[in-house]
Every structure is written in structure tokens, then in C-alpha cells.
Amino acid sequence: MKKLLAPAIFAAALYGFGGPAQAAECGEVSIAEMNWASAGIAAHVDKLILEKGYGCAITLVPGDTMSTFTSMNEKGEPDVAPEMWVNAVRTTLDAAIAEGRLIQLAPLLSEGGVEGWWIPKFIADAHRDIKTVQDALKQPELFPAPGDASKGAVHNCPAGWSCQVSTDNLYRALDADKAGFTLVGTDSAAGLDGSIANAFEKKTGWLGYYWAPTALLGKYEMVKLSFGVEHDKAEWDTCTAVPDCANPKVNSYPTSDVFTVATKAFSEKAGVAMDYMKTRQWDNSTVGKILAWMGENHGTTEAGARHFLETYPDMWTKWVAPDVAEKVKAAL
Numbered sequence: 001m002k003k004l005l006a007p008a009i010f011a012a013a014l015y016g017f018g019g020p021a022q023a024a025e026c027g028e029v030s031i032a033e034m035n036w037a038s039a040g041i042a043a044h045v046d047k048l049i050l051e052k053g054y055g056c057a058i059t060l061v062p063g064d065t066m067s068t069f070t071s072m073n074e075k076g077e078p079d080v081a082p083e084m085w086v087n088a089v090r091t092t093l094d095a096a097i098a099e100g101r102l103i104q105l106a107p108l109l110s111e112g113g114v115e116g117w118w119i120p121k122f123i124a125d126a127h128r129d130i131k132t133v134q135d136a137l138k139q140p141e142l143f144p145a146p147g148d149a150s151k152g153a154v155h156n157c158p159a160g161w162s163c164q165v166s167t168d169n170l171y172r173a174l175d176a177d178k179a180g181f182t183l184v185g186t187d188s189a190a191g192l193d194g195s196i197a198n199a200f201e202k203k204t205g206w207l208g209y210y211w212a213p214t215a216l217l218g219k220y221e222m223v224k225l226s227f228g229v230e231h232d233k234a235e236w237d238t239c240t241a242v243p244d245c246a247n248p249k250v251n252s253y254p255t256s257d258v259f260t261v262a263t264k265a266f267s268e269k270a271g272v273a274m275d276y277m278k279t280r281q282w283d284n285s286t287v288g289k290i291l292a293w294m295g296e297n298h299g300t301t302e303a304g305a306r307h308f309l310e311t312y313p314d315m316w317t318k319w320v321a322p323d324v325a326e327k328v329k330a331a332l
Helices: 002-015 020-026 037-054 065-075 086-098 121-126 133-137 162-173 189-202 215-219 233-240 264-269 273-277 284-297 301-311 313-319 322-331
Strands: 028-034 057-063 080-085 102-107 114-120 148-158 181-186 208-212 222-224 258-263
Touching: 028 037, 028 065, 037 057, 037 080, 037 273, 037 284, 037 301, 037 313, 037 322, 057 065, 065 080, 065 086, 065 258, 080 086, 086 102, 086 258, 102 264, 114 121, 114 133, 114 162, 114 189, 121 222, 148 162, 148 189, 148 208, 162 181, 162 208, 162 233, 181 189, 189 208, 189 215, 208 215, 215 284, 258 264, 284 301, 301 313, 313 322
Parallel strands: 028 057, 028 080, 148 181
Antiparallel strands: 080 258, 102 258, 114 208, 114 222
């Protein structure tokens, strides 16, 4: 720390904290700003903390999962992808790690990306016997179908989504029709969201497919039900995710691994900033609340990042040293 303190004081005297001299210590860093909201927030959180707390000079680079990963693997840029859904690139990523090009850092989403069948928390609280999908299917009267309250409803995804296929197969595997349920399709993401919002407004039950982290689950408290079995990847790949599988079996959705991925070159130049990159992670509930705040306030991902830093200091200050935290707070 003595070795770091004198240069930092000198830099502050010349330029103020975060000025050119301090930036030279950390160097120039490029961060992938992926084209979905949660990843954009993460990119801006990293930008603010690395710039204001560690003196890095940050450039945000637009991208998505495949193009960003390919560029990092083949060209060594950008330096960091804060929110990489690694299941889509797992085999190639493992090879890149083994060959020393890339490194996998902290799991950004501590719970991973989550899919499944959900019910409102107010239903789960009122009916504590409902722990699994099978439990819910025993009580169709709690989940009335639109236009026909004599039946229960399982709400499906819009046509063309992969989750439409898995939900249809699981509905058949569970014999949900024999339990008094009907499978209700939706014509759009807005339609699916609207069905949940309507259930909360009317305080009626809702059962169906959804995923996290999302703005909707940041606004409405939902509980994901167990299917009572472990995820069977072989069954998933050969049947659960295959349209019109002839003999589907009950299965659980896979959890998507969501990690920060960085180039080996970045790890060698980042210095103490690597301590932050190896530590920071957040839960789906927090991300959902930030997304919901953005929706309500028409906020950008940068605004969402600032809102997170201003609203959740008890979380993010644990990712960094106290002096770094104070620099970031002062810059907000």
C-alpha cells in the first residue's frame, strides 16, 4: 500500500483522482456492453467502479454473446465481458481457458439464469402446501383459465420461443389436462407479462413459464416451483426441448451459468482491480429490481448502474477496498 499511496497522492495533486496519471497505472480497458439490459447495467457498473475507483480508462464495446466471445477468443478484445452466458460457448471457452487465452472470473449472477414454472408469492404464502408443480396441478381452482374458470391454466410462451416447446412437452408429461388444466398460449412477450400483471391486480392465481432476472419479477414477487426431479440433460436435448416429442418425461429446466469472462492479457495488467473482478456478483432479485426501476423511470442502462450504486452500497462496497469505495461514492 505504501508503494501505491505516493503515486496516488501525486496523481491527485496533478489531475484529481481518476485523472490521466492514475489511469496510466491501470491502463486502457475495453468492456463488452452486451445488447440486453442486465448486461448493459453490469458493464456500466464496472465502468464506474474501474474508472472512479481504480483509475482505469474504460471503453465500452457493443456486442452479444457469440460475437463478443469469438472476438475475445480470436483477437483478445474486448478485455472483459461482464455477463457471459457461458452454456452457449462452454466447450470453446474451456479450450480457451486451458490454452491460456481467456479466464473465467466470478459468477455475475449468483443464482445463474433461471427458468421454470412460477406462481405469485401471495398464492405460495396462502397455500404453503404448494412446493412443486405437481402440488399446483392438484388445485386447478387456484389458477383459473381466462374465459373459463372451471379449468386451471398453464400459461405458455409466445410461438417461436424455445420455451414454448419445453412448456408444451412438460404439460403433456405431467398429464396436466387430466388434472383439469388447459395450456394457454400468448401472442407476444407483452401478452405473457400482461397476464401476470393482471393476476396481481386481481389477486388471482397464475401458473406458467417465466425466467429471471427480469424487470417483471423485479416488480411482481413470484415463486419458482420445483418439478420434483433433477435436470436430465440427455432427456432435455433429445425430447424436452424437441417439438412434439412423442413421449416426454417430467424434467427440470437447466440453470444457465452466467460468469464474467476476461482475457488473460487483462488479468496481467489490471493489478488490484482484479480483486474486484474476482469478487463482484449480485442476485437475480436485485437485478430484477434495477430493471423494474429502469422501466418505471425510462432509465438507460447507465442510469440503472448509477441507481444500483446509490441504492445498494451495502452490497457493492463489499466488492472493493474501503478507499476504493469512497472514491466511487464521491464520484456519484
